[in-house]
Amino acid sequence: MIGVCGLFVLIAHIVVSTYIPREVCTTYSVPGDVNIGGLFSLHGDGDVSEMEGCRGRYPVSALQLTEAMAFAVMTINQDDSVLPNVTLGFIIHDDCSWPEYSIWCSLSLVLGAQPSLEDDFCNIPGPNIGTTERMAVGIIGTAKTSSSEVVINTVELFERPLVSYGATDQELHGEHGHPYFFSTIPSDSHKAEAIVDILAHYNWEYTAVVYSSDHDIMHLLHDILDLANSHSMCMDVQVMLSEVPTVDELRVMVEVLQEHRHAKVILLLVSSAAAANAVMSAVSTAEPPLERTWVASDSWGTQLVRDRRSQGGVFIEYSKPKLTEFEEYFRSLLTGLNTTQNPWFNEFCSGSDICQESSEEGFSGEIATLAPTIDAVLSVAYALDQTISDLCNNSISNCIFQKGFDDNLFRNLQKVSFPGTRGQFEFEGNFVPAQVSVKNMQRQEGGGFELVEIGSWSSVLMDGERLTIDERLVQWVEGNSDIPQSVCRDVCPVGYVEEIDSTKRCCWKCRACRVDDIVVGTECVSCEQNEWPNSNYTVCDKLHAKTVTWDEPAVISLIFLSSLGLLLCVLATIGMIKHRRHPLIKASSRELSCVNLLGLFLSFVTVYPLLCPPSATSCGMGTILYVSSFTLIFASLLLKVNRIYRIFESSTKTVRPPRYTGPIAQLVIVALLVMIQPLLILITALVKPGSWTSIRNLFPIPPRNQPRTLEIFCDLDIGFLVAMSYNFALLGACCFFAYKARNVPGNFNEARFYVASVYTTLVPILAAMPMYFTADNAISLAISICLVLIINGYVTVGCVYLPKLYIATFKKVTEQENNHQSLSVQSRRTFVLSGDSNRVHPSTS
Known part of the structure; x- marks a missing residue:
């Protein structure tokens, strides 16, 4: 294995040419029977190219993390139930927050090398490698995903586990990730799920994102955007800042947020409280003011400037338990009750009260990675305990680095379970389940601002149950109780x-x-x-149906004309009765005149039901009277004009009068003609029920953008059309015989009046038909229908009856006229043929 390691180091020295500052050589170590390594960032604000990589010092919390590892190791060594008869040691390196330094530090740990200082340079891993006393069986670290990515590539060559307390990128252990990577802090995927669940809970569909260019933040943003798309949320407004935002970047950020006024909620993803406070400060001085609700997702929420700028903000934080024993341990180091070999302790704590101020009771609850650091050490210790028990028979002298030890340690680490700082600890896919606190920045009664816990989020629960928020505890911007709306849409007016x-x-x-x-x-x-x-x-x-009303000028005119027509009919009837003995009246067929006057009377009466509010009764009565009046008028006129034509036509051929011209025959014929109409009405009513009582809906064309109106009027359905077709047939017959009687001698003026009446009736009928079928309002229908009746009635009265009554009333009858009935048929024929109009009387009897 040493040969492989030496080759790896040689390649690394050749390929990687980077400056390693002397500060990296500093280590904090307490050796033991078996050692674990630690990679922490205590320095690192400078620029590597300017040889300032380790000159900047991090806050005291960085020192407290190293002591947390030391405290955890000390706790294990004092517990006989874990690693009995085995002393656990540790070696901690400062990687200065640079991935390049993390590589060399991890090489030093897995190779068991002691870094050496040569002038102002740190030689890592050093000239002596392979010292088993300094080899780390596992490494605790690092705090960043970017550093962990390069470290795991190194340590997995040696099959050593890397247990991070701060790296959160799920891809480190994804489908194509690294099996030897573990993390005691929840992954970014859980953090992204918690954020999106909160946005979905409040229906914040259109959210702006302000984020820093930090590697971990970029990965978190990628996860959030993927989840947001699946929830139909839009985060199109994005502003990227440097890890230390410049004035120009902040100015551009404010301009973008002002331009997108609908984004009332802003997701803030930055890696430090300093960056978050810079963003808040820039927003607070914006003109016009930017009143926004902030959603933040990092542990620096406790370090945020607490004022009205962040009021109403929603912050999510991983569980940060209060570690009372560790707090007491760290304070004992400050008071001298306990000692430490930590080489950075004096640098951070000597000559300043900053460590004392940062170590007040409860400080452990403000450091998000403190509990994960202790749990990381405990997880390796419990896995080691099981591995040594399985392979070493409680003797570790020759088995720690034997073949199969690393693989067995890896498997035991996967299934490790123990009481951790945040409850029962176990890995879930090489990460830990997420327990998230949801907090809200609120104004307190004293005027200050504090983060108040309003709910929680848990990854172990089912979808829909993971997020719980007590809405009664939430306080929004300026203390408003209404949930902010963050959607890119205006409130649409009605319609x-x-x-x-x-x-x-x-x-x-x-x-x-x-x-x-x-x-x-x-x-x-x-x-x-x-x-x-x-x-x-x-x-x-x-629509509320409207119809014609009797207060409309047009309706008043129709009623007046109809009433006047009725009066004329009454007068004509009285005159006909009074002068019934008059030769002219007797000659005009008094019986047919009675039928004709009845039709005229009905035609004027029909106007009233037609102008009443439409109903089955009024419409049925109006339409039946309408067609019946025309039948009575045209049937009687037809017989009158036919009688005149036949008498004068026969007088040219014979002295015998034509058949069926007597009063009884004429009445029988007219009765037969009239009875056809009721029969048609009955048949159509049976074939199509309601054809005589239907109502027509009318929709007048309204002015532009005005409401539509509904008007109703009696509908002239199929029954009416059939009945009127019969009337048109009678009217056509009248026109035919009127035309045939055009040559009747001039003194027979009754025929001329009949002709004028029949022809004149055609005009209003022909004019009313297109008006009826194109009308879209009730008043037009009323006028078109009623005027036909009125005009026909007036024409008939004026052409047929008024001239007779005038002659009968105001002109004396000559002796010749009194004795005209005694003339023989032959004489009438002679007079007609001779054309002596002075001697021919208009009588046809």
Whole structure:
């Protein structure tokens, strides 16, 4: 093995040419029957290139870590239950916080070499190697992942375990990691899970990240980003700082955070309290002020400046138990009650009260790596105890470095279990399970600020149960009780939905829905035609149906015209009864005139139910009266004009009057024509129920961006159309016979009036049809339908009855007119053929 080691050292000397300061040669050692090594960083603020690599001194906590290892070894040696009859020793090196120095220090430990000082240079591992008294069976360290990565590459060649108290990168023992690496502090993966669980707990979807370029922080950030993506969180706003941030870096950081105003929560990942305080100071002086909630993930939370800048911040810390026995031990060194061989003790503690101030009761609870250091020593000791028991028969003189010892020690270290400083200790995948305290920076009653524990996170629990937070204990920025919102989206007003902003990654913008849409989640959903969104655009409400009202000017006009038409019908009826003996009235077929007047009366009455609020009763009554009035009017007119045409047509051929022109025959015929209509109404009502009582929904086109309105009116369904088709057939027949009767002598003015009535009726009907089918409001429908009735009624009254009543009332009847009925048919024929209009009377009887 020595030959291999010598070759390795020779290659290392040739390949690696680096300056090793003399401070690295200093070791803290207490030899024993079996030794373990330790790599700690007590110095290292300088620049290696400037030969200042070990001139800067770390805080007292670095010294306390070395004494924690010494204390743990001393505790093992005093416990007969662990390594009985075996003295455990240790050799501690200062790696000056540089990976290059850690390599040489680890080589010195595994090779059993004593570093030698040559002038101002440290010669590691030194000229004498292979001294078993100085060989370390395992190494405790280092504090950083970057250093542990290079050290494990060295020590695993010798199959020695490296038990770190501060390295947290899961990749050191991942699928392609190093099996000989162990860590007594939870991995970054647990820390990342705890952070993401907290962000998810408060629905912080859009988070800014301020991080330092430290190797360990970069690995932690990578783990956090992977988990955040799986939880649909966005951490697109990232600001990287140096381990010691410059003024320019801090200024750029503030500008970036101000630009991304939606990132109300900032994840702070830096490696030191000095860097964190520099960030907080820069943010506190920003204009305009940056009121943000900070989430931090490192042990320096206890060293953070505690003021309103960090108020409301959420800090996660690994379990840091109070180590009372070690505190007493360390204070005994300061008071001289106990002695130490620690070569750095006087450097840190002489001539200054800093060690006394840093060793007040409870200081162990502020150092995150103190308990892991002691547990690391204990884990190696318990594994050694089991290995010696298995291989050495309680005698270690010849078996420590025999073949198979290192491999057996490795296996025992994997399954070691003992009462540690943080409870029962055992490795879980070469790391330890994570017990995390969740703390909140809060203002105290006295005005100060303290970290208050508000919950915990445990890696051993199931998902959904790992994080517990007592919301009653949480205090946010400025003491606000409302949870901060950290999402890149504006609060959308009612009627708007969120959609991805194509100009900003991870952000959402508001898009207006259509005026007739409601908002369902992130979608615009259209309301039905008879619905309209409520004021909050959350529910489609049914539209309140409106119809024509009798206070509208157009309706008032229709009612007035209809009432006047009824009055004219009444007057015409009275006049017809009063002058029923008048030759002109008798000649116009009084029986058919009664039917015709009944139709006119119904046509004017029909206007009233049509203008009432639509219902099955009003619509059924209105539409049935509508078609019936037309049937009565057109059936009687048809017989009248047909009778005139037939009489004058037959008079040119014979003196005998045409058949079926008498009063009884005319009434029978008109009754048959009228009875067809009720039959059609009954058939259509049976074939399609409701065709006479249906109501039509109308949706007037509203002004731009105004609510839709619903209006209702009686629907002219298939039954109405069938019935009106029959009326159109009667009307067509009237037009035909009116055309045929166009040559009736001028004195027969009744035929002319019938022709005018029939033709004039066609005009409003043809005008009303397109208006009805294109109308989108109730008033247009009312006007188009009712005016047809009114106009037809007025034309018929004006053309057929008023002239007769005028003649019967205001003109005297001549003797010739009184005796016109005595004229023979032959005389009528002669007069008609001769065209003597002065002697021909309009009577057709």
